[in-house]
Amino acid sequence: MKNSAEQLPPLLRIGFRPFFLGASLWALLSILLWMCNLFGLSGHFIGGSEIPAFLWHGHEMVFGFVFAVTAGFLLTASANWTGTNPASGLALAFLVFCWMGGRIFFYTGNLSLAACSDLCADFGVLIAVARVILRARLWRNLMLLLLLALPAFLNLYFYVIEISSIPFDPALATEGSLGVFFIFILLIAGRIIPIFSSNAISNLHIQPKPLLDRLSLLFGALALLLWTFSAYTLSPFMADLCRLIFGIAAILHFWRFLNWKPWRAHQNGMIFALYLSYGWVIVSFFAMILESFALILRSMNIHFMGLGAISMAIAAMICRVSRGHTGRPIVLGKIELLFFVMMTLAALLRLIASFPSFMAQQTLFISLLMGSASCFILGFAAFLFCYAPFLCTNRADGKKG
Structure with missing residues (x-):
């Protein structure tokens, strides 16, 4: 008799499968949308939002594209390190659909739903990875958890500013997270x-x-x-x-x-x-x-x-x-x-x-x-x-x- 993992659709067995697929599709689609904006086919704002197009572009490349790849990588790597898959089946599907919802709601201008969906994905992936790493006492990888947590909180900062109109610079969230993911590259490359x-x-x-x-x-x-x-x-x-x-x-x-x-x-x-x-x-x-x-x-x-x-x-x-x-x-x-x-x-x-x-x-x-x-x-x-x-x-x- 097949075990439960083998009975799952291949796409939902481990993190890299849906997140790499989704990240690649979004990389392609988001640049197409960005080009449409630059050529005047979608106005000053992207989709139905009141977010300036350049800010949407930066946010989606960092919190949409780069985050999804990082999530897929860490969900898979932590499974290898600990012998425990942090998310599969319905749990993995939930994380992916939250990430997808963040992209759709942000594009259509519903920032409240975008924030809820996007942040569920951010913190959901963080909790899933942290759970197996802390349980296995892999203290060497605590830095990776920090590098996953910082963009989640910076994304929260971004949505709070945009929804409440607090006069802070939202670009700090995208550029700060870009720097965090850059450090992630430095750390992983060295390993x-x-x-x-x-x-x-x-x-x-x-x-x-x-x-x-x-x-x-x-x-x-x-x-x-x-x-x-x-x-x-x-x-x-x-x-x-x-x-x-x-x-x-x-x-x-x-x-x-x-x-x-x-x-x-x-x-x-x-x-x-x-x-x-x-x-x-x-x-x-x-x-x-x-x-x-x-x-x-x-x-x-x-x-x-x-x-x-x-x-x-x-x-x-x-x-x-x-x-x-x-x-x-x-x-x-x-x-x-x-x-x-x-x-x-x-x-x-x-x-x-x-x-x-x-x-x-x-x-x-x-x-x-x-x-x-x-x-x-x-x-x-x-x-x-x-x-x-x-x-x-x-x-x-x-x-x-």
């Missing part, structure tokens, strides 16, 4: 890149440097905290302190990157994608210095972080996790190559568009945005074409999960 690289590339030996890892995370987190508040007026002393911290973080992460021997990464395409995403991390820290001198716009650095580092890391990880956890070999095929190339082009074109000289030429600026959006959409369409069947069907190796 998986050395191990995956050593296993996948012959004769590659990466020397553990725990002190370097700790300093990199410390100064990285401090830099991102300062960057979040650097949008507001700073004293000359604080501005100089920010530049110093940004510089130290950039150097430490570059040193960390070199310790992983990136010149060997090209020997495995799936590994190379992880290294490429970390390259964007280093660029982002150096870009913070340029931003502090007003040499680049803040929007440019936001896209260095979001579209460069985080989205590329997401592309690399959802392919890897989806293959590995559905019993398929973790190899770079034509679809994966297309996905990674499209994500890289999307980031490059969006960053080129952020230069003031290009922004001043409206036709060129719009063309670059359209090119970036098209690459992003094509990349996720390719992922869905290949991986949606993986996520919705039984494992290829016949195992449960």
Whole structure:
């Protein structure tokens, strides 16, 4: 007789399946909606809401897209770490439908229902993951719980401001959460890149440097905290302190990157994608210095972080996790190559568009945005074409999960 897990639809057996599928669909659809707005097809506001379109775009990319991928990853990883699946069946369906409701209600302008639905997903995932980690006493992963809790509370802050019209800046929620998810990338990359690289590339030996890892995370987190508040007026002393911290973080992460021997990464395409995403991390820290001198716009650095580092890391990880956890070999095929190339082009074109000289030429600026959006959409369409069947069907190796 089959056990209860095997009787569930494959999509509801473990967290990565519905959340990776939903995140990819929403990434594609939300950028289509954003492009419609930019071309004047949906007015100043998105959908039926009174939220400015740019704020909707930022919120949905962070709390819609990035959160869903993070939720799927942690629900799956915590099951592996503890031997207990934190959410499956109806519980998992509830979390996914709450997340979906947040997207729909926000778009249609019902902020109260959007807040209830979205926050149920945020705190529901947090409780599910925390329950199994705390029960298993995996104290090493408490930092991950903190990094999951902070965006939930920042999303709460966002909705309170928008519903009550309190005169605070809602962009603090999206940019603060972007910084938190960026730290999540720094932490997870330090755990998986050395191990995956050593296993996948012959004769590659990466020397553990725990002190370097700790300093990199410390100064990285401090830099991102300062960057979040650097949008507001700073004293000359604080501005100089920010530049110093940004510089130290950039150097430490570059040193960390070199310790992983990136010149060997090209020997495995799936590994190379992880290294490429970390390259964007280093660029982002150096870009913070340029931003502090007003040499680049803040929007440019936001896209260095979001579209460069985080989205590329997401592309690399959802392919890897989806293959590995559905019993398929973790190899770079034509679809994966297309996905990674499209994500890289999307980031490059969006960053080129952020230069003031290009922004001043409206036709060129719009063309670059359209090119970036098209690459992003094509990349996720390719992922869905290949991986949606993986996520919705039984494992290829016949195992449960």
